Amino acid sequence: MKTIKKFILSPPLILFLGILTMLPFHRINAQEFVEYKGIVVESGNGNPIAAAFLSVNGTNISTVTNSEGEFSLKIPVNISSATVSISNLGFQSKTYPLSFFNSNNTRIELNETLEELSEVNIFTATDAKTLVRNMFAKAGDNYLNEPVLMNSFYRESIKKGRRNVSLTEAVLKIYKRPYTATGRDEISITKARKSVDYERLDTMALKLRGGPFNTLYSDIIKYPEYLFNVEQMDEYTFNFGSPARINNRYLYVVNFEMVDKRLPWYYGELYIDAQTNALVKANYHLNVDNRTVASNMFVRKKPGGVKVYPVRVEYQVDYRETGGKWYYGYGSAELEFVVNWKRKLFNSRYTVNSEMAVTDWQVNPGDRVRRDDSFISPAVIMTDDVSGFSDEQFWGSNNIIEPEKSIQNAIEKIQKSIQ
Template structure:
């Protein structure tokens, strides 16, 4: 059997950060949307008990493929074709009871949605009869072809990449992308085209280091564990992990097992986290996991390919999340998020520079796609792409048209406004 670490290293190489003083530009590619009028609804999702915002809450327009997700402030923006006024929207998130509301409940601004915490005590009787976490994971992997999309599809997604230095926002990249999603039972890789992209960066705050996230949208797309099982949970790699049951929970009002997993070999950076597995169908519906990078030298060799002279660069924290959505009994990738903290230690400086890089992508629409013509009509991006540095778009209020995006956090929006004013003054 091949060494599992070989596969893990191959995966992490797709999430490389490049530190250099060179800036690389890429084009944004045209993709014409249908001529449909949309209505935009904005608001927030909060905890009914204490009013605190709920991040990563999933809003799905029922009987359609339209969806979006709340930002870290619990805010959302949902754009719906104006002829779907009779529709309903389901709001769901881990740890809260799902809620379905008519679209007439939503307003252009100020929609407030309160979710109740899940307080039901779950027992083994409720959760059927699974008693061995490893056998449950093996069953989850064996049922991939049965539980996930077996047809190719064309997905519209929103991708965001932010860089903070300390507490300051210094860079924001956003893109609407088209994903040619191959079936889960196919070895073919997914293909990606950028429809629209924009970026603002305050290079003064980056000192002499330009932080580059290599991979762009692929960073979050490759978090799809059930499509890319060879990277983390390949069936032959099950022996490389320890599995234990955690307290069960409910997701989308369905009983869900929670399985903790940890890689046994800790000689290199190693994975650990939680798998949320639907109790009835043995489907992976969510995963939260991390890469332990306590060994700084090993982590630096794995992740840092270029750096300025006189500086030590190494990651200190890497966290990942992937969520799946269900449609007609089949599940598919819905949301991916990667959070990475890096330290730059300059030889002649007293204080280190700490960077936090967040990238996330949410599928906002999808449709079955039989034809292969789409690939001939667009420019596909390379998995090694570095997000654009010089793309227009922040001045244009209509730039994003009818596409659903993640509502900007207040701090990010303030950073954009500041950068725009600075650029305008120049």
């Protein structure tokens, strides 16, 4: 039997409370900018649209909406006549001039895509597995093949039930290798802040091992070994779902799942561009019904007399396109755990969520990365540091994912506690 190890992304790590070495977080000088805020909703019913993509045309500046459809977009003052495009899977894209946006309460309504996509003659693929093979084979043509330096925003939260008990936020630099290169991407921290309410963690702290790398490794095209690659195709079944459309592009939807279900197994959907066979988006899950094996895979250390196992594991990756080339734009990982204490009547449920959005990027002409103490390891556990929560201008000109209401409430409580 083949080992399950090759299928698993960097897993979370549950530890006792302990002393962690502090990483040096550096501030950067903020440039002048204009900030626009608002919400993206469905035109018919007003429901918020999560993970909608907003991009400033003619630049690499972008952001995404949070789960409540809210966004914050910061644009340098020297960009005054640009337009902004808004897109999301299943909706018709829209473009507005900057003059349309307000400092607050900008409302953008997107219409659902109602076209009968099955009738579009561009869909010519007849075998889903062959299409996925072509997706990997054409990676060199479809994705950025030069080193780029990406600015990104990372948020990591841990909830006990519905309450936030740990919150980490960071502005990062990602040193992205060409998609055809074997070298791994590297991450450095520009600035970060974190707070943990240990009193609500039942004397045990959940700590996410890997931090931003958990979301970065969801980049299936760069890191196929964490899900599947060409040599592993026969270990999966593939079939076509209903076609989709995003940003005026027609997409195949390929459903996949592992054949061997004796151990935790992956399943999900791939959204593949019909013209180029580029992967545009992927949603995938790990079935963790086998609690014993799943616990051994994800839990590295725990107190005696307690059982900890995952009950839900989900990943998402979105790619963006510029100049005919695609690149990693957004990744998320969400894991839900059950903690059963011996001699306790009720268990506890914790949700660990991490997401990262690329907000700007530029070609990085240097072949080698000059490392310093701001670089982090793939085994990092983000350190405890509350500095910055009392500073409303902490992020300066950096684009971030707008906090959801529950996270915003947690931030406000942190601000009050340190005033």
